[in-house]
Amino acid sequence: MWDAGVDESILDDAVRLDAADPSGMLPQVASSARQVRESAALAREAGADALAADGRPRAVLVVGTGTSAAVGDALAAVAGPRCPVPVLVHNGFGLPGWVGVTDVVIAISGSGRDEAALSALEEADRRGCRTVAVGPPDSPLAHRAGRARALFLPAPVVDGRPARAGYWVLLLPAVAVVRALGLLPPAAEGPDAVEAAAVRLEDLAIRCRPASETFISPAKVLALELAGSLPLLWGTTALTAAAAGRAAGQLAANAGYPALLGALPDAASLQAGVLDGAFGVRGADGGPAEDFFRDRADDEAGPVRLRLVLLRDQKAEHPTVTRQAEAAVTAAAERAVAVTELSAQGASRLERLASLVGLFDYTSVYLALALGVDPTPVAAVRDLSASPTPAAHET
Helix, strand or coil: CECCCCCHHHHHCHHHHHHHCCCCHHHHHHCHHHHHHHHHHHHHHCCHHHHHHHCCCCCEEEECCCHHHHHHHHHHHHHCCCCCCCEEEECCCCCCCCCCCCCEEEEECCCCCCHHHHHHHHHHHHHCCEEEEEECCCCHHHHHHHHCCCEEEECCCCCCCCHHHHHHHHHHHHHHHHHHCCCCCHHHHCHHHHHHHHHHHHHHHHHCCCCCCHHHCHHHHHHHHHCCEEEEEEECCHHHHHHHHHHHHHHHHHHCCCCEEEECCHHHHHCHHHHHCCCCCECCCCCCECCCCCCCCCCCCECCEEEEEEEECCCCCCHHHHHHHHHHHHHHHHCCCEEEEEECCCCCHHHHHHHHHHHHHHHHHHHHHHCCCCCCCCHHHHHHCCCCCCCCCCC
């Protein structure tokens, strides 16, 4: 039995929300639209377009850990299934054996000190790869990029902002790289798509602002839906799977809250069993489900219950996946497992990614504050770091 300890009243009190968020994670999330615009402009000013001179690469490899790895997943999703070359992610040290002079390596680090990114940059220089580094100016990554004659795209640091709050600062330079290489269709993912993504994030900032009443804030509503449940996050496309991965990371880092992660079609066979497992709503003896709608106000604590959260993108879903998603909703309903369906919104892949990532960024912070958790510090990350240098991890 588990008591989530949710204080719903704090979500309708902007003064208490501000006091419970001493490092200002909510304002940092609210800066997402500005991050998109400023980072895209800085990438152009730093010369990202010059990459076109050497032609199309054999492959693009994004190297980084934590938030930087999530950025790599997002970049591959934005490039999309019709991208003429593979866009891959490597979250280890060094480089895979196949990487060579015909490939582009993008080393990303929000702190500029991530050891995986630094080692990849060094190895890419030895192998003669075309190399791009994305990180803070005047950082070890920037200095090493200079020695390796790699293109450096700045991702400005804001004091007190963890790497995970600078997601767009890291992603937009990487998007600029693949666009310059001719790997994105200009009509679909050009400057207009960048501006549309920024506008989408601005709209979320207005709807999800602290002063918004809970019942009209999609992030506050979602936070309360997730509270006390075990979220099962399923994406229905590569793009929504990338958004689900980012969501799971944000729930863990900001709220200390676990989530299961999967993507259709694989999840339909690999994870379907959890609907009938210990976290479903069926009785422990496998008998009929208890009344899901009964009043639990007097319960001292309730069992952890599964909640299926489907992140959908009807513009890109395969028909088989659409049928699986519909079947998942039906199967969950038959088991009295709660379901939340969220649809990506927007014309371009970048905008649709923003619609989901922005929502979960707010949701994770509101869930943290409702649970009495400061959403900024993550002490366990420091405890688990094997490096004697600070910020060798990327959260």
